[in-house]
Ligand SMILES: NC(=O)c1ccc[n+]([C@@H]2O[C@H](COP(=O)([O-])OP(=O)(O)OC[C@H]3O[C@@H](n4cnc5c(N)ncnc54)[C@H](O)[C@@H]3O)[C@@H](O)[C@H]2O)c1
């Protein structure tokens with residue numbers, strides 16, 4: 001098992017990464033000093049519940065915790081005010097109090113929703129993240145919690161740090177292939193914005209990582225979490241530096257939203273978004289062309305899409321981008337790469353340039369680099 005810390009003064013917390021951690025969850029809770037008389041509400045989705053909820057509840061009950069559960073439908077649609085209200089209703093019915101804990105068992109959807117419940121229930125109670133997707137190594141760290149609004153993703157949310165993140169590598173064994181690949185997009189993002197050596201290492205270890213070899217996976221997630229933890233420690237509320245983590249997300253979020261969150265997984269949108277941002281950088285400075293090439297190669301290596309889908313209405317994407325939180329005073333601001341391992345945030349992008357980059361990267365050949373629809377569970 002490996003451990004690192006997100007340093008935020010009194011709100012600092014550990015991230016544990018290792019094999020079969022859910023099977024010793026009770027001990028991990030007790031060792032963390034969590035009092036046995038605190039009520040625990042485990043929030044999870046239907047898919048994850050089938051695999052891991054029995055272990056989690058059994059572990060916690062055996063160690064004396066009063067455990068309640070809330071199972072939401074799987075998928076991005078559950079990041080809604082409606083599902084949020086249902087979970088809050090259950091929390092009230094189970095008489096959770098200020099000392100109670102919310103435990104998020106699942107991917108980024110469960111983490112974001114359960115975290116927002118924890119952030120707002122009785123003006124905020126504690127919560128613990130038990131991520132079960134590869135992508136959630138990213139979403140479970142940093143304290144951004146939210147639900148979506150029909151007009152935009154993550155529009156209703158808060159900063160609410162967890163008290164602990166416990167990442168059980170074993171849980172990835174049941175994750176559909178497509179979700180694994182999606183998760184690697186955020187690992188690649190962390191390398192691309194921060195650490196060229198890590199980027200090269202990912203290239204070398206791609207095969208082992210795709211086979212989910214535990215030792216390399218643990219190393220990859222440790223480094224990826226370390227980069228995120230460092231950035232978050234420096235700028236918790238995204239006044240500046242934390243914006244680097246949005247690399248690929250302006251276009252990524254717009255594409256996800258364009259398809260009603262049905263066609264693209266989050267990481268797939270981010271993968272395309274990173275390539276578009278790199279193309280913009282290359283249009284502004286031909287020397288940056290190498291970044292696009294290196295990034296495209298690595299993304300393809302991990303089976304991720306690198307082209308803007310042919311059927312997308314680019315003007316509609318632009319419209320969606322104007323609703324994004326990252327737009328200020330009508331200016332589209334993006335994170336652009338300088339080289340592998342370094343990016344610049346707050347770059348004002350003329351809409352024409354953005355359209356040009358997306359148009360150039362359109363999947364005109366029709367040969368879809370996108371993972372076939374219907375694969376996985378989406
Ligand atoms: N808060 C943040 O900082 C942050 C960062 C990145 C992404 N996100 C958010 O994360 C969300 C995406 O998260 P995600 O990709 O984990 O999606 P997800 O939570 O929808 O999980 C993907 C699918 O895998 C299933 N699943 C989860 N764990 C499983 C397991 N171990 N075995 C089998 N099936 C399993 C889920 O039921 C779901 O169908 C998006 O809403 C995105 O906005 C948030």
Ligand SMILES: [Zn+2]
Pocket residue numbers: 186249266270
């Ligand atoms: Zn993301």
